[in-house]
Amino acid sequence: MDTPSPTPRPAPRSDLDSAPGSTFNNLDPQKQRRVLDESLREFAENGYHQASINRIVGRLDIAKGSLFQYFGSKEGLFRHLFRRAVDEIKAPLRAIRDADSAEAFPQRLKRVFTASAAFAQAHPFLWGIYRRMLTQEDFPLRATLLSEVRAEALTFFRELVELGQKQGSVRADLNPAIAAFVIEATLDRALTAQGSPLLDAGLGLSSDPNTRQARLDALAEALCQGFSVRSVPSIAKGDVNA
Amino acid sequence: MDTPSPTPRPAPRSDLDSAPGSTFNNLDPQKQRRVLDESLREFAENGYHQASINRIVGRLDIAKGSLFQYFGSKEGLFRHLFRRAVDEIKAPLRAIRDADSAEAFPQRLKRVFTASAAFAQAHPFLWGIYRRMLTQEDFPLRATLLSEVRAEALTFFRELVELGQKQGSVRADLNPAIAAFVIEATLDRALTAQGSPLLDAGLGLSSDPNTRQARLDALAEALCQGFSVRSVPSIAKGDVNA
DNA sequence: CATAGAAATGACCACCCGGTCATTTCTCCG
DNA sequence: CGGAGAAATGACCGGGTGGTCATTTCTATG
Numbered sequence: 168m169d170t171p172s173p174t175p176r177p178a179p180r181s182d183l184d185s186a187p188g189s190t191f192n193n194l195d196p197q198k199q200r201r202v203l204d205e206s207l208r209e210f211a212e213n214g215y216h217q218a219s220i221n222r223i224v225g226r227l228d229i230a231k232g233s234l235f236q237y238f239g240s241k242e243g244l245f246r247h248l249f250r251r252a253v254d255e256i257k258a259p260l261r262a263i264r265d266a267d268s269a270e271a272f273p274q275r276l277k278r279v280f281t282a283s284a285a286f287a288q289a290h291p292f293l294w295g296i297y298r299r300m301l302t303q304e305d306f307p308l309r310a311t312l313l314s315e316v317r318a319e320a321l322t323f324f325r326e327l328v329e330l331g332q333k334q335g336s337v338r339a340d341l342n343p344a345i346a347a348f349v350i351e352a353t354l355d356r357a358l359t360a361q362g363s364p365l366l367d368a369g370l371g372l373s374s375d376p377n378t379r380q381a382r383l384d385a386l387a388e389a390l391c392q393g394f395s396v397r398s399v400p401s402i403a404k405g406d407v408n409a
Numbered sequence: 410m411d412t413p414s415p416t417p418r419p420a421p422r423s424d425l426d427s428a429p430g431s432t433f434n435n436l437d438p439q440k441q442r443r444v445l446d447e448s449l450r451e452f453a454e455n456g457y458h459q460a461s462i463n464r465i466v467g468r469l470d471i472a473k474g475s476l477f478q479y480f481g482s483k484e485g486l487f488r489h490l491f492r493r494a495v496d497e498i499k500a501p502l503r504a505i506r507d508a509d510s511a512e513a514f515p516q517r518l519k520r521v522f523t524a525s526a527a528f529a530q531a532h533p534f535l536w537g538i539y540r541r542m543l544t545q546e547d548f549p550l551r552a553t554l555l556s557e558v559r560a561e562a563l564t565f566f567r568e569l570v571e572l573g574q575k576q577g578s579v580r581a582d583l584n585p586a587i588a589a590f591v592i593e594a595t596l597d598r599a600l601t602a603q604g605s606p607l608l609d610a611g612l613g614l615s616s617d618p619n620t621r622q623a624r625l626d627a628l629a630e631a632l633c634q635g636f637s638v639r640s641v642p643s644i645a646k647g648d649v650n651a
Numbered sequence: 652c653a654t655a656g657a658a659a660t661g662a663c664c665a666c667c668c669g670g671t672c673a674t675t676t677c678t679c680c681g
Numbered sequence: 682c683g684g685a686g687a688a689a690t691g692a693c694c695g696g697g698t699g700g701t702c703a704t705t706t707c708t709a710t711g
Contacts (some may be wrong), residue, residue: 652711653710653711654709654710654711655708655709655710655711656707656708656709656710657706657707657708657709658705658706658707658708659704659705659706659707660702660703660704660705660706661702661703661704661705662701662702662703662704663700663701663702663703664699664700664701664702665698665699665700666697666698666699667696667697667698668695668696668697668698669694669695669696670693670694670695671692671693671694672690672691672692672693672694673690673691673692674689674690674691674692675688675689675690675691676687676688676689676690677686677687677688677689678685678686678687678688679684679685679686679687680683680684680685681682681683681684
């Protein structure tokens with residue numbers, strides 16, 4: 168009556184919501200995927216600010232107005248991608264956590280390293296966005312992502328260490344939180360190195376898959392030895408190739 | 410004759426050179442400092458691409474043309490800052506390396522952790538630029554900086570480990586390169602965490618200086634214990650406050 | 652076929668960017 | 682004071698940005 172509301176606003180919803188306008192949901196799912204994939208690539212390759220809407224629509228060969236009709240704004244597009252990505256990440260993480268929970272600490276740690284490296288390689292875009300977010304102060308949703316993902320990861324490692332302590336394969340006097348911090352830092356660095364020879368530090372993490380696998384195992388092994396109740400001299404300095 | 414060369418180009422020099430036009434060197438040293446400090450701040454706070462020449466000259470209250478007369482371009486300004494920063498970093502690093510070379514491995518490692526944390530806090534701008542460069546692919550001079558600084562750091566840690574092995578305080582079966590990788594990763598994460606509660610992981614690295622010092626020591630201690638020939642149970646889980 | 656509503660379009664906007672350069676102002680010396 | 686050279690200036694440029702919206706095209710239904 169009073170306010171005829173000429174603009175059919177797609178309902179405000181929550182501020183943290185990432186729901187696109189209904190238009191996008193009605194699209195051919197194949198087109199939806201193409202749009203999301205190409206956008207994700209742009210953000211992962213260039214970071215948030217350097218990412219260009221013009222490039223995205225150019226590559227997709229659609230009109231710029233369409234993208235804004237779908238997501239409202241650049242940040243809206245990013246929020247949508249971000250939400251989907253986090254949900255997509257959680258499932259494999261849980262699968263890793265719940266699998267082989269009876270195995271010994273060193274085996275589980277190696278498995279986690281391997282699985283994480285595989286994930287980072289299979290989803291270079293998600294990994295690229297996460298890496299950038301760690302150091303870029305003004306990424307939208309930075310606080311949300313970091314607290315969600317990192318809390319999950321660190322809790323996971325802490326529980327892993329505590330379980331190892333109960334099993335007797337990890338020194339009891341080790342502070343689980345500190346150990347988790349070291350593990351997470353090492354793994355993160357290793358994953359970062361695997362995509363960039365400059366950060367490789369001569370470890371061979373960015374070379375061929377076979378070598379990388381062996382080096383990842385060696386890294387996990389070194390951590391395990393440090394945490395184990397007694398040294399395991401069977402695995403010596405040169406014994407790096409599995 | 411043929412080419413009167415109307416533009417008094419300031420001599421090309423080397424491509425990697427960072428020498429500003431002579432104009433800048435003739436300036437009042439106090440003004441030089443102000444210009445460099447404000448520029449460094451802009452790059453550290455915003456990264457290379459988001460850094461704005463307009464904001465810099467606005468804050469300095471000088472004309473935009475002046476800055477371009479001094480350094481030729483945005484990248485020229487950055488190169489100059491970068492060169493100075495690297496030179497400035499090297500001295501304290503060497504001092505740490507050469508000091509107390511007779512001390513035992515754990516003491517030296519703790520000392521390095523403490524000194525690095527102090528440096529990162531005393532030079533937040535340099536540290537901010539370095540952190541960003543690690544993940545930002547298209548920083549100018551990224552390759553140069555990373556290979557210089559990281560090679561230096563990793564060699565330093567490797568030598569530290571090897572020395573510890575000779576002294577007998579570090580397990581002989583430990584691969585020094587891998588140990589150096591773990592140490593560097595942990596230290597880097599700790600320094601990153603100290604400026605950002607989001608990355609702190611509940612360790613207390615970003616809280617007050619006293620707590621931070623204790624936590625840094627605990628981190629170094631945990632690494633040392635992992636690397637040492639036998640466990641040192643005297644320093645137990647709760648024994649964090651020095 | 653007619654037509655209503657959804658979807659797609661791209662010219663256009665204001666803004667900011669790095670960079671230029673003719674001009675003015677300053678400084679110092681004869 | 683006069684003048685030369687160094688230094689400072691800021692209007693201006695082309696180009697890229699995120700964002701808008703009147704218009705056209707498509708599609709489904711009666």
